Amino acid sequence: MPEGPAPAPVSQRLRVRYAKRGRLRFTSHRDISRAVERAVRRAGIPVAFSAGFTPHPKISYSGAAATGVASEAEYLEIGLTEPRDPARVRADLDAALPPGLDILDVVPVATAPGEARAARPSAFADRLEASEWRIRLDGVSPGDAAAAVAAFMAAEEIEVERLTKKGRRTFDVRAAVSTIEPDRRAAEAADAPCAILRMVVRHSTPAVRPDDILTGLRQVADLAPPSPPLVTRLAQGPLDAATGGLADPLDPDRETGPPHGEDAATGVGREPALPGDATSADAVSA
Amino acid sequence: MPVESIFPRLEPLLPRVQKPIQYVGGELNSQIKDWDEADVRWALMYPDAYEVGLPNQGVQILYEILNERDGVLAERTYSVWPDMEAVMREHGIPQFTVDAHRPVGAFDVFGVSFSTELGYTNLLTALDLAGIPLEAADRTGEHPIVLAGGHAAFNPEPIADFIDAAVLGDGEEIALAITEVIREWKAEGRPDGRDGLLMRLAASGGVYVPRFYDVSYLPDGRIQRVAPNRPGVPWRVEKHTVMDLDQWPYPKKPLVPLAETVHERFSVEIFRGCTRGCRFCQAGMITRPVRERSITTIGAMVDQGLKESGFQEVGLLSLSSADHSEIAEVAKGLGDRYEGTNTSLSLPSTRVDAFNITLANEFSRGGRRSGLTFAPEGGSERMRKVINKMVTEDDLIRTVTTAYENGWRQVKLYFMCGLPTEEDADVLAIADMARRVIRAGREATGRKDIRCTVSIGGFVPKPHTPFQWAAQCDHETVDRRLRALKDALRGDKEYGRAIGLRYHDGRPSIIEGLLSRGDRRVGKVIRAVWEDGGRFDGWSEHFSYERWTDCAAKALAGEPVDLGWYTVRERDEVEVLPWDHLDAGLDREWLWQDWQEAVDGTEVEDCRWTPCYDCGVCPTMGTEIQIGPTGKRLLPLSVV
Numbered sequence: 001m002p003e004g005p006a007p008a009p010v011s012q013r014l015r016v017r018y019a020k021r022g023r024l025r026f027t028s029h030r031d032i033s034r035a036v037e038r039a040v041r042r043a044g045i046p047v048a049f050s051a052g053f054t055p056h057p058k059i060s061y062s063g064a065a066a067t068g069v070a071s072e073a074e075y076l077e078i079g080l081t082e083p084r085d086p087a088r089v090r091a092d093l094d095a096a097l098p099p100g101l102d103i104l105d106v107v108p109v110a111t112a113p114g115e116a117r118a119a120r121p122s123a124f125a126d127r128l129e130a131s132e133w134r135i136r137l138d139g140v141s142p143g144d145a146a147a148a149v150a151a152f153m154a155a156e157e158i159e160v161e162r163l164t165k166k167g168r169r170t171f172d173v174r175a176a177v178s179t180i181e182p183d184r185r186a187a188e189a190a191d192a193p194c195a196i197l198r199m200v201v202r203h204s205t206p207a208v209r210p211d212d213i214l215t216g217l218r219q220v221a222d223l224a225p226p227s228p229p230l231v232t233r234l235a236q237g238p239l240d241a242a243t244g245g246l247a248d249p250l251d252p253d254r255e256t257g258p259p260h261g262e263d264a265a266t267g268v269g270r271e272p273a274l275p276g277d278a279t280s281a282d283a284v285s286a
Numbered sequence: 287m288p289v290e291s292i293f294p295r296l297e298p299l300l301p302r303v304q305k306p307i308q309y310v311g312g313e314l315n316s317q318i319k320d321w322d323e324a325d326v327r328w329a330l331m332y333p334d335a336y337e338v339g340l341p342n343q344g345v346q347i348l349y350e351i352l353n354e355r356d357g358v359l360a361e362r363t364y365s366v367w368p369d370m371e372a373v374m375r376e377h378g379i380p381q382f383t384v385d386a387h388r389p390v391g392a393f394d395v396f397g398v399s400f401s402t403e404l405g406y407t408n409l410l411t412a413l414d415l416a417g418i419p420l421e422a423a424d425r426t427g428e429h430p431i432v433l434a435g436g437h438a439a440f441n442p443e444p445i446a447d448f449i450d451a452a453v454l455g456d457g458e459e460i461a462l463a464i465t466e467v468i469r470e471w472k473a474e475g476r477p478d479g480r481d482g483l484l485m486r487l488a489a490s491g492g493v494y495v496p497r498f499y500d501v502s503y504l505p506d507g508r509i510q511r512v513a514p515n516r517p518g519v520p521w522r523v524e525k526h527t528v529m530d531l532d533q534w535p536y537p538k539k540p541l542v543p544l545a546e547t548v549h550e551r552f553s554v555e556i557f558r559g560c561t562r563g564c565r566f567c568q569a570g571m572i573t574r575p576v577r578e579r580s581i582t583t584i585g586a587m588v589d590q591g592l593k594e595s596g597f598q599e600v601g602l603l604s605l606s607s608a609d610h611s612e613i614a615e616v617a618k619g620l621g622d623r624y625e626g627t628n629t630s631l632s633l634p635s636t637r638v639d640a641f642n643i644t645l646a647n648e649f650s651r652g653g654r655r656s657g658l659t660f661a662p663e664g665g666s667e668r669m670r671k672v673i674n675k676m677v678t679e680d681d682l683i684r685t686v687t688t689a690y691e692n693g694w695r696q697v698k699l700y701f702m703c704g705l706p707t708e709e710d711a712d713v714l715a716i717a718d719m720a721r722r723v724i725r726a727g728r729e730a731t732g733r734k735d736i737r738c739t740v741s742i743g744g745f746v747p748k749p750h751t752p753f754q755w756a757a758q759c760d761h762e763t764v765d766r767r768l769r770a771l772k773d774a775l776r777g778d779k780e781y782g783r784a785i786g787l788r789y790h791d792g793r794p795s796i797i798e799g800l801l802s803r804g805d806r807r808v809g810k811v812i813r814a815v816w817e818d819g820g821r822f823d824g825w826s827e828h829f830s831y832e833r834w835t836d837c838a839a840k841a842l843a844g845e846p847v848d849l850g851w852y853t854v855r856e857r858d859e860v861e862v863l864p865w866d867h868l869d870a871g872l873d874r875e876w877l878w879q880d881w882q883e884a885v886d887g888t889e890v891e892d893c894r895w896t897p898c899y900d901c902g903v904c905p906t907m908g909t910e911i912q913i914g915p916t917g918k919r920l921l922p923l924s925v926v
């Protein structure tokens with residue numbers, strides 16, 4: 001049976017940061033991956049394909065925000081058969097995607113000269129230690145929100161229960177939260193009465209998701225928002241122990257020269273758990 | 287008057303429903319036009335879930351053609367799932383379009399595309415959510431004209447009370463013509479209101495307005511007469527036929543959804559119509575004659591469609607795609623053009639001959655040869671003569687042998703059960719055929735992993751076919767025959783394990799039969815079912831046979847007719863059929879003669895390759911067969 005010619009090898013890998021905004025926050029991870037594949041074709045980007053009967057474009061995702069959650073910081077990696085100018089790819093891909101799926105940043109993966117190694121998304125996923133979230137709670141007073149946050153931070157441990165793929169599980173949500181605070185200024189500027197929370201949450205197993213934290217807030221302080229919260233992921237990246245903030249995970253690639261330390265480390269075999277829905281939490285490689 | 291988007295009210299509710307993305311719109315190549323700049327506004331609906339409705343070609347074509355015109359606006363709407371329906375009712379959100387989220391009730395025309403009758407209850411949900419009175423008679427000047435199209439519109443009588451008008455046949459030209467009539471009527475200040483507009487449409491002879499026709503019945507329940515009830519309304523309404531498909535190369539910019547849908551490919555219709563004359567096939571009868579799209583237009587449409595969409599697969603659509611006069615050249619041309627680009631081609635052809643395999647080989651260049659589909663439709667030679675599926679068992683065996691020799695490992699065979707004159711033996715013959723197929727495959731390849739899947743659908747007699755007079759087979763008989771077939775295959779030690787059997791129980795076909803050949807009295811049944819919660823009848827998890835039989839019994843209690851009368855009863859030549867005043871061009875006498883020949887097992891040829899046998903369509907409709915070969919080549923366009 002004919003197998004067809006061997007696919008062209010990857011000669012350049014690009015890491016892409018994209019946003020999922022507005023009504024497109026209702027796309028699922030599968031919706032996004034189909035949209036990106038089509039956009040890549042429409043934009044004429046020379047994506048590499050896997051071998052085999054049903055070749056797949058080499059596009060891999062590092063964790064994905066859940067359906068319904070907006071994000072300013074989602075990441076994917078594309079393998080190209082011919083090198084392209086990252087700035088052009090950013091513009092072309094963005095133009096080929098529907099408004100609301102927006103390409104923010106494209107950087108070539110730093111590799112040793114002349115060496116194009118197999119994609120190892122887990123190495124990149126390891127840089128995504130935590131996420132910064134913004135949660136808008138319509139109809140909640142800023143005062144109630146502040147009180148709930150204070151009670152949350154004062155607790156040692158907050159056990160919540162959730163249905164996971166492995167059945168009902170109980171886990172602590174407090175430990176994963178490195179900072180959480182109400183954003184009064186943003187709430188005052190909003191178009192309707194609301195409270196806005198900002199927080200940095202470490203990626204752990206099981207993943208602590210924004211709605212788990214809301215469950216926690218409800219448990220410790222009876223905070224019960226009258227309408228569904230509007231959740232946005234603002235950033236992902238390495239956690240800066242000193243500031244409690246997040247660094248840009250693409251920075252190591254921006255530095256020219258030999259590959260970065262952790263790129264060479266053995267990140268394989270460890271499944272990084274990221275926020276987002278359970279199915280899309282793992283790095284999905286094409 | 288400005289019409290506001292309901293999206294701000296909808297958005298906070300979306301986290302509460304399944305797959306919210308289907309209600310959000312924003313598909314690539316979708317468009318939003320300015321409301322106030324449009325003189326005529328269409329809301330187009332496919333009355334099934336978004337995942338089924340979005341890929342629908344009919345709606346996409348009309349959407350694009352209408353939006354291309356200045357002063358015309360078209361948006362789309364689909365059936366909402368029951369969870370969304372509940373949320374919308376709770377919050378008073380009306381049926382909305384997915385483009386600009388405008389309320390359907392604000393448009394001039396609400397055009398609904400029925401490729402199957404099983405969407406009728408969904409029509410009622412949409413009307414009700416839109417705030418449009420269910421019965422056409424209760425509507426006023428502020429409500430849209432509810433217009434049905436698609437294949438089921440060739441007998442819209444069961445939904446006659448709920449629609450204002452129906453259009454038979456190809457929609458491209460008539461949709462534009464209707465638009466012009468509405469534009470003029472509005473410009474003149476809407477003379478005589480709603481009836482004035484419907485009257486203008488009806489007088490043209492190309493739009494059916496059920497309310498302008500009275501149906502009278504005989505004491506035994508049969509129809510006595512269908513007659514216009516006001517002057518200026520023609521006795522018969524004709525179907526529309528687009529001649530020269532090259533002039534209508536749509537869709538040019540296919541809609542690409544974010545949500546997952548049943549078809550993720552760019553489809554091009556390579557011809558319309560089919561004259562093979564399969565007697566069970568309504569589509570073949572009502573879309574005559576054959577009109578091919580030329581190889582050059584096909585080549586250009588594929589090129590543009592892929593560039594505009596980014597799709598990775600091309601489907602060449604028609605009722606029997608392998609019959610295109612230049613299909614080999616099309617297949618080879620596309621195969622060459624897209625070699626090495628990971629673009630796959632598919633051809634939904636089920637023709638049973640070796641040529642089909644040559645094509646399939648071309649279409650699977652470099653790919654896996656997993657499964658090939660053939661449709662003998664009838665298990666025994668006799669049965670195939672009755673339905674005019676001209677293929678012998680030896681043909682089939684030769685064809686599958688070639689398929690297996692060419693590396694195909696699995697063959698799918700399509701059949702129908704419950705065909706007119708069918709006996710148990712005809713259905714059991716399917717088992718013999720499947721055994722012979724496996725035996726031939728094993729001999730041809732020397733392999734043991736040869737497989738064959740037998741797929742069986744229940745036959746439903748359809749209007750405008752020679753079987754329109756036939757008694758539908760009752761579901762007990764269908765189920766008994768299928769059980770016997772299953773037992774025969776399961777008991778087969780040698781071949782049984784290599785043969786897969788797929789079938790559904792016969793009960794849904796009875797309801798489909800009621801809706802297909804029903805008359806206006808069936809409207810009461812549909813309404814009762816809908817009021818009882820009936821939705822999404824094409825989905826087995828939503829369909830309830832008991833609900834339909836209970837509601838039919840209640841709704842028809844005062845009538846001399848019942849479910850069985852509509853379905854398992856044979857009609858005689860003189861009976862007035864509910865759709866006799868709707869003209870598909872087919873000569874009634876020819877259809878009757880073909881029905882008689884069916885019972886005798888006499889076959890009829892294809893008029894593409896043999897002389898015209900006077901089915902009536904071409905002279906009545908002023909149409910002609912349009913086929914190649916053109917001798918031209920697919921343009922060797924460069925690939926992106």
Ligand code: B12
Pocket residue numbers: 334338339340341342343344345347397398399400401402433434435436437438453455456457458460461548549555567568569570603604605634824
């Ligand atoms: C692709 C296809 C499918 C696909 C995609 C369906 C979809 N989303 O569109 C899938 C696989 C899902 C499918 C499923 C089914 N299908 Co199908 N399908 C087809 C196929 C191959 C092509 C349809 C097509 O795109 N035609 C081209 C378009 C342009 O034509 P059109 O939709 O009729 O639209 C034109 C006119 O009708 C008119 N028009 C249509 N709507 C409107 C509305 C208005 C207001 C106006 C003015 C005009 C208008 O204008 C359009 C342009 O001219 C046809 C065979 C064929 N070649 O036609 C079978 C066919 C339509 N399917 C058929 C059947 C039976 C089914 C199923 C019921 C099968 C089953 N038992 O489950 C289901 C029903 C699905 C559903 N719930 O709707 C039958 C219909 C039987 C009949 N009435 O004769 C056909 C004809 C096949 C056959 N030979 O039996 N199908």
Ligand code: SF4
Pocket residue numbers: 561574575576893894898899900901902903904905911
């Ligand atoms: S009128 Fe004649 S040529 Fe035309 S479709 Fe009928 S049989 Fe064929």
